[in-house]
């Protein structure tokens with residue numbers, strides 16, 4: 001594997017830890033991205049109630065299903081956020097005088113295009129560095145950026161979010177972009193840990209653009225996560241195929257069903273797999289087993305819904321000051337620009 005010259009993206013003390021696996025895509029040396037998921041799955045499945053971390057949903061099939069979800073008529077999040085960015089990208093980029101855009105998630109969706117277009121229009125150049133655990137999304141993003149934005153330098157960072165953003169140098173003013181309301185998938189422990197780490201990684205001239213889905217009528221929320229074509233159900237239950245592959249497990253998808261609801265007290269959609277018959281689950285590779293009882297639920301994913309004013313106040317405690325708040329005519333979704341304050 002040829003080592004490329006070191007990129008203008010990692011802090012000096014970090015550079016020796018990163019290796020170029022494909023030209024323009026950088027991975028953490030020695031990181032086994034499969035080892036941590038296996039441990040996470042085992043520990044949370046032995047919890048009471050049993051649950052899973054949301055990132056296990058995104059194997060290649062899960063990523064395809066998620067793309068389908070984004071096109072569903074009931075799933076308003078993607079198109080609402082996209083319409084906000086389409087209309088407001090000029091103001092957003094104008095308000096954030098940066099040289100670099102770091103996107104958490106594979107990037108180069110239609111939504112990112114609006115920001116890159118404005119970066120080139122207003123500043124003529126820039127650096128785009130998406131961070132993602134999936135190399136395929138980064139490669140697709142790389143070829144699209146090279147094709148459509150020759151003025152933009154591309155660095156793909158193949159890592160978990162925190163590993164990626166903590167390694168970035170602070171010499172260039174940077175806009176961190178975290179869209180799609182992915183913060184909604186963080187539980188109450190992950191949420192503060194994530195923002196503490198992100199704020200610590202940001203320099204004084206840095207900005208954060210955050211997409212957050214808002215609390216709204218229960219039926220609208222519940223329909224978005226229980227679509228008439230059953231794609232969301234397939235997406236959620238597909239996680240067990242991924243677990244079977246990772247841990248040589250024997251989850252039987254014919255003996256489970258999908259259930260979701262909006263929990264108003266916790267302001268979150270909860271997505272469960274429910275056993276329709278008892279399953280004796282075995283993971284022979286690690287010598288572990290448990291009984292999944294009939295009607296017992298495994299919490300596969302949560303999707304928290306936000307009050308944007310409270311969210312802005314909350315992030316101010318992490319040193320992130322709100323600069324501008326953008327929403328859609330129905331006020332269903334918020335895109336908020338923050339500036340690092342201390």
Ligand code: AVI
Pocket residue numbers: 069077180181182183184185225232235301302303
């Ligand atoms: C990625 N994330 C923001 C989606 C959401 O809306 O919470 C994941 C998803 N799960 C089921 N549908 C969509």
